[in-house]
Amino acid sequence: MTGFELGTDGPGTILTAVDGSITSLRAGAYAAGLARRQHAHLLVVTVVTTPSLAAMAPGALAVLSDTADQLATELHEEAKRYLDRLALTGELIRVQGDPYTEIVRLADERRVDGVVVGASAKAGHRFVGSLATRLVRAGKWPVTVVP
Template sequence: MTAPGAFERGTDGPRVILVGVDGSATSLRAAAYAAGLARRQRSRLVAVYVMEPAPPMAGWVPAAQAVAQEAAAEVDAELRQLSTRAEELGIEAEYRVVHGDPVTELSRIADQLPADAVLVGASEQAGHRVVGSVAVRLVRVGRWPVTVVP
């Protein structure tokens, strides 16, 4: 039980908001929503871009790996600009790039911060209805509120 007048972590609005970004339209909308929430709540915003490893078959086509790395570098550069823009708007923002599985890495960072809220964009891939999207998998982890932005 907390002292009278004291707030438990996460009960008076989020102090730390984590948003997963990957350059997709829905993740950029999630980043914009998270930035607005962070600005209104005076929260710290941590944007995380998780670079997934290249599929094993990419090694069969030498140019494919180079194209994938170039695309990831372009997404990274665009997301860095968004982080700078957030700071210009008076939002305490941090941008991180990590490598691995998006759910594993977002969960690890959310626990490490610790985050009060996690935001991600809805998946635009049809196969995720069967296998499960990053958003669905994060909700199943169930350690923080997860907002999925369409």
């Protein structure tokens, strides 16, 4: 015997990002199932963003901010019910900012063992790069991209 091995079999914490899109909801469900099967802690993150064009229209920023906050609240309430139904240990976090930056920050802070995100459905991301692609390129954790 060579010594004691630190760590455990399987992931301890799985981070999933949910924004209300179909692919992100699928990713959340996939991550919940993975966490349940692996007896892992599930970290559900919603990043509230407001479009940069909103700054050009007076009053639009406040309306969009309120709408984004309301959507995030609804997503968290639904996620809490889902976690309770599955009897999962999980944590719901809502942050504001750039989705990539906030997911990377939280994944590093919490030392997650895996990240699960939905595939982008936006055509422009084929050229610019999607959130999922950027997370994979970061190469810090295993990233599962759910279609």
